[in-house]
């Protein structure tokens with residue numbers, strides 16, 4: 001999988017958040033995006049996920065040299081972020097069953113084995129509306145990391161996780177990033193310390 005950014009820029013109202021980004025991102029790499037609060041990390045990730053339009057420039061996606069259209073790219077992408085909502089009216093089991101209608105899980109995981117992997121066995125039949133914020137983060141991370149997609153986008157992955165949860169995340173990520181194109185937005189070193197490709201937002205520029 002390859003994502004090519006050609007002169008990419010985004011503004012909100014009159015303010016440019018970033019501009020002039022020229023970049024090629026390829027499978028087999030974890031790209032870490034750092035930068036101060038409000039520098040544009042989440043905006044950048046939402047643009048890559050196809051959830052926000054560009055103001056200028058072009059992004060192209062290709063899979064084994066075939067171009068993937070913007071309309072179809074969501075099939076190849078998994079995202080976990082604090083701003084993505086879960087369906088609160090469903091139970092944990094129902095959310096996973098719903099997810100499985102659109103995306104398969106890696107390692108042939110089924111509903112029960114997935115719930116074991118995310119450590120929420122006691123909450124199988126609990127409604128998401130009654131989940132704590134850390135439980136929701138575990139579920140979102142699990143769904144993104146274990147989905148069988150070539151692109152994985154993670155924004156502030158350990159927000160709301162306790163120390164046990166952070167250790168669980170570190171194991172999860174080490175087991176699920178191989179051969180994928182991963183983009184991880186973070187300002188917490190423990191979320192990305194084992195990865196080397198750091199890109200940094202500063203004054204509207206993405207520095208390598």
Ligand SMILES: Nc1ncnc2c1ncn2[C@@H]1O[C@H](COP(=O)(O)OP(=O)(O)OP(=O)(O)O)[C@@H](O)[C@H]1O
Nearest residue numbers: 012013017035036037038039040041042043044187
């Ligand atoms: N929908 C919006 N309308 C107007 N401005 C927005 C909108 N979304 C984001 N912004 C602005 O874009 C800038 C970048 O925000 P973004 O959330 O991408 O930053 P970030 O680097 O992810 O920040 P943080 O580290 O705090 O999560 C901020 O100035 C923010 O106020």
